[in-house]
Amino acid sequence: MAFPWLKGHGTENDFVLLPDHDGTIHGELEGAFVAALCDRRRGIGADGVMRVIRTEALGEASAGEWFMDYRNADGSVSEMCGNGIRVFALHLVQQGLVDPAEPIVVGTRGGDKTITCDPSTGSGTMSFSVDMGTPEVLGVSKVSAAGNTWEAQDVRTGNPHAVAFVDQLDDAGSLLTQPDYDASVYPEGVNVEFVVRQGERHVAMRVHERGSGETRSCGTGACAVAVATAVADGADRPTTYRIDVPGGTLHVTWNADNHIVLTGPAEIVAQGTMDWIA
Numbered sequence: 660m661a662f663p664w665l666k667g668h669g670t671e672n673d674f675v676l677l678p679d680h681d682g683t684i685h686g687e688l689e690g691a692f693v694a695a696l697c698d699r700r701r702g703i704g705a706d707g708v709m710r711v712i713r714t715e716a717l718g719e720a721s722a723g724e725w726f727m728d729y730r731n732a733d734g735s736v737s738e739m740c741g742n743g744i745r746v747f748a749l750h751l752v753q754q755g756l757v758d759p760a761e762p763i764v765v766g767t768r769g770g771d772k773t774i775t776c777d778p779s780t781g782s783g784t785m786s787f788s789v790d791m792g793t794p795e796v797l798g799v800s801k802v803s804a805a806g807n808t809w810e811a812q813d814v815r816t817g818n819p820h821a822v823a824f825v826d827q828l829d830d831a832g833s834l835l836t837q838p839d840y841d842a843s844v845y846p847e848g849v850n851v852e853f854v855v856r857q858g859e860r861h862v863a864m865r866v867h868e869r870g871s872g873e874t875r876s877c878g879t880g881a882c883a884v885a886v887a888t889a890v891a892d893g894a895d896r897p898t899t900y901r902i903d904v905p906g907g908t909l910h911v912t913w914n915a916d917n918h919i920v921l922t923g924p925a926e927i928v929a930q931g932t933m934d935w936i937a
């Protein structure tokens with residue numbers, strides 16, 4: 660059966676989108692199929708897959724009409740994706756499925772997120788700001804990579820993160836494998852961020868994502884990094900951090916009401932109809 664697909668990215672964190680509005684095409688989105696699509700040698704290649712489905716059709720609880728049914732590159736389910744949800748919103752806008760002048764509510768397994776469309780940044784690419792909700796700042800554990808060990812702040816931004824401040828981003832090595840972490844703190848796995856300071860309210864990071872490996876960016880990770888850095892700085896809220904990632908730049912504001920807002924670009928680069936024959 661032929662079905663529609665699109666490819667998009669946010670700061671080079673890239674995704675395959677599968678429009679399946681009524682949940683009739685993909686049924687239970689199978690992990691093996693997702694992993695095959697995301698394979699960079701034998702598939703289309705992506706860090707994750709987002710099924711675009713009506714909340715009603717998926718049977719999840721959400722006030723939004725549309726639900727981001729998100730899978731990592733290995734086929735595992737994740738609660739939330741901060742870069743993906745901006746690409747998801749761009750798709751809804753481009754297809755005329757939502758009004759860009761109004762806040763867009765999208766359901767995720769990490770709760771409903773409200774997205775606003777920022778003033779136009781040029782043809783093709785648009786910027787969106789996502790209310791990511793309230794972060795949870797938990798304890799400190801240890802992470803290790805490339806023979807080095809660091810303390811890491813546990814921050815939950817809809818999904819789990821361990822944020823480690825390092826002297827240099829290269830200290831984490833190749834990140835071809837999952838950094839070691841404390842499985843008693845993160846029984847469901849963790850996204851690990853390595854952070855260096857660049858200046859006032861300005862940091863750079865690398866990330867090893869649970870289920871996807873090292874990626875060029877992670878939106879929920881950038882939020883976790885901003886929160887961990889603001890806590891370390893004793894920053895008053897509201898405060899805004901610039902987060903440089905290998906694939907670009909994101910901005911994160913931690914507001915007085917304790918909500919974090921992620922701002923960054925989204926772009927759709929290809930679309931077509933697929934006859935998956937593998």
Ligand SMILES: N[C@@H](CCC[C@H](N)C(=O)O)C(=O)O
Nearest residue numbers: 737740741742818877878879
């Ligand atoms: N790239 C995403 C996060 C995707 C999910 C993550 N790998 C997990 O398993 O929690 C982002 O931009 O937030």
